[in-house]
Each structure stands twice: as structure tokens, then as C-alpha cells.
Amino acid sequence: MHTIKTGKGSTTKGFLDRFFNLSNNGTNVRTEFFAGVTMFIASVYILAVIPNLLVASGMPRESTVAAVILTTAFATMLIGFVANIPVVIAPGLGLSAFFSYTICGSMGLSWQTALGAVFISGAVFVILTVTRILNRIIDSIPQVLKTSIGVGIGLFIAFIGFKNAHIIVADKATFVGLGNMQDPAVLLTLFGLIITSVLLAKQVKGGLLIGMVITTVLAMALGITKVPQSLSDIFNLVPPIPVDTFGQFDIKSAFAYGIVSIIFSITIVDMFDNIGTLIGVTRKANLVGPDGKFKGLNKALLCTSIAAAGGAIIGTSTVTSYIESAAGVADGGRTGLTAVVTGLLYVVSLFFAPLFLLVPAQATAPVLIIVGVFMISEVIHIDFSDFTEALPAFxxxxxxxxxxxxAQGISFGFVSYTLIKMATGRFKDIHPIMYALTIAFIIHFAM
Known part of the structure; x- marks a missing residue:
């Protein structure tokens, strides 16, 4: 016999249960709420890390922080409402590094042009998802390359962490060398790395965030970063607006540059970032069917592609799903309500934007290094006994x-995979689409 409940609260719970299909997923409003809080705590460190990466491109810091917060809130709630899965979506670490250090760094393009490329990539992603061409591309790429891309991005992110902390510095004789180990800023970074690692080893919830807070406080004590002097240094009654980045994306310049290869690289990296994380998180949440596939994958990918284009308009690099979503799942999150709660908390964090401006590179560098540790763990799935797999992976x-x-790492991997398989007569290992992708990358090298 069912008990009939009345009242506004019960009606609200009933609506949420029906909309997010809570009961059928073995969860409830209370569980989803606390899972959303956990997912926010596990991922909020990105509000300090991502802006630090993006400002390296020349973007204005205050507007960039606001843009990252707004994009994360919008994207996370979008995937919660549309795809009904507990995943946090935000500008990607690897993609932000690619944005600043490759497109705006080594290639010398303006951040406005880079945003134009991000917008076009998001639009392309939408078309590929709607037409299901994306599914065919995904199926065509060998698992060894999918795995290698994630591992390579992990190393790249960790390298940026060491570089930003000045633990690794330029050296005329050896290209790179060890920084000044007597520098207080370097020692603080290493201390932050140890503290954060211990917290994670002890499985403390929000370990990355706690480690970053401890390191930031010590940085203030050492005079490395600013000490807040008033409430306005921590809290804003009126939330900041990304006035200096909103609508600044330059599509015309992106096309004029002949940026096809960059757009292709952004799309490929974003695709693998999303697919790997979405499959991992949905499997952990028991949302994967008996065939090993997640039925809502297309909806989830559509949400991230729409958010990527929207993020470019607001003023951020390409968005992707975050593995920290697993923290919310581990706390019982099973539906999009968890993501909606997380997104709303990001909206609230907009009022605390000045606080994120106080976080120094010494506090964010340990996070980048540790994320590299997480991502390199997938290397165990690569078969190094088969040289035709080992070389492209390497x-x-x-x-x-x-x-x-x-982009260059991906290019070498794709081209070397196709060529070595062809040279050894293992044509059956090469999907027809891989030939087209290889030719595209060869053209990329020629350009």
C-alpha cells in the first residue's frame, strides 16, 4: 500500500522524481543533492586552474574567471537536464593548454582568433553528433590511439604544471633543466604537491581543493600572493560579467588563417576527452547497458558540443566532461539532478570570483601534476609487445x-599507425576512415 503525500514539498519531489527518473535509477532527491555538492567540491579547483591557463594567451583575468564559471554552470546544467547524467562539464585542462600554449603561443594567433576556432569546432561537433558521423569516426579509431591520446595529454598537463611552478625551466645547453630548488615559490609548490598527494592517498573528499587552499594560505603567509584586505577581495555583491571576452570570438580571422587542422585537432581531442570520461562515469553509475554501451551518449555529446560553441561566445576554451564527476557518482549520484545541483553551486560561486583570483600558480601546479598521474594510469592498457601498436602509442x-x-602528438600517432600497419601488411587493422584521417594529418604537416 502506498502512502499518499500532500503539500508543496511533496509535489516538488514528485516532479523531480518523474523528470529525472529518480526511482527507476534507485536514488532520491536527498541523495542527488548531496552527490551534487560532492561533485562541486571535487571539481571546483578548475575555477582557479583553468583561468590561470587561459590568461597565458593574453585574455583578461577577471573576465576569464567569470566566463569559466558561467560556461561551467551552463554546460553542467544542460547535460543534467537533457542527457540526465551526473557529469560536470567545464573548459578542459588539455584543451585550455592547447588554446594558450599552441594556438596563441607557438602559432602566435590572438585569443580572439582562437575563440573563433573553438566556436567553429563546437559547430562542427554539433553537426557530427546530429548526423551520427561522429559515431563512425569513433568506431574507426583504434583503441591504442584513443588510450594514447589520454595518456599524452596527461603528460602534457603535468609538464605545464612543472613549468608554471618553475620546477622545470629553459636551459640553453639541454633545452630544459631543473629550476632553483632554493626558491621559496618552488619549495611551496613541492610542499603543496606532497600535501595534496597525501590527502588523495587517504581518499579525503575534495582533496584537490583542500590541498589548493592550504597552499594558497601558505603563499599568502610567504608574500607570494596577495592577502585579502577586505570583504570585496573575497566576495562580490554584484557578480562579475565577462564583458571583455563576451562575443570577442573572431570567426573571420580563424578562416583566413586556414585553421582547418587546428579545428580538427580541437574536435578530436574534445571527442576523446568526452567519450573516455562519459563511458567511465556512466559505467561507474551503472547506466551502461548489457552491450557495454551507454544509450544516452549521443545526447551527452550533443550537450558538450553546444556548450563548446556557447563557451566560445562567452569567452572560454572548448569544454569537456570531467572525471571528477566520479566523486558525485561514488556519493550516490545517478541522474542529471546531481549535475543540476552542481551547476547551481557554480552559479553561486560567481559571487566569490575575487577569491579565485588570489590563487597563485604554486597552488594550481600540483593539481596539474596530479591530474597527469590520473591520466597516465591508462598506459597499462597499451600492448607494447606488438610493435605496430607500441610505436604509434609511444x-x-x-x-x-x-x-x-x-595536435602534433595526435598527428604523429595517426600517421605512424596507418603507415606501419600498411608496411607490415596488416591492412585489416586499418579502418577505411583511418586512411582519410591520416591523409588529413599529412596535409596538416605540409601546411
Missing amino acids: LTILLMPLTFSI
């Missing part, structure tokens, strides 16, 4: 940090 992984470019 080139993909190693050349990302060595060339300081995710």
Missing part, C-alpha cells in the same frame, strides 16, 4: 609534451 604520448602541442 610517438603520440611522448611528442605531446616534447613539441608542446597536443
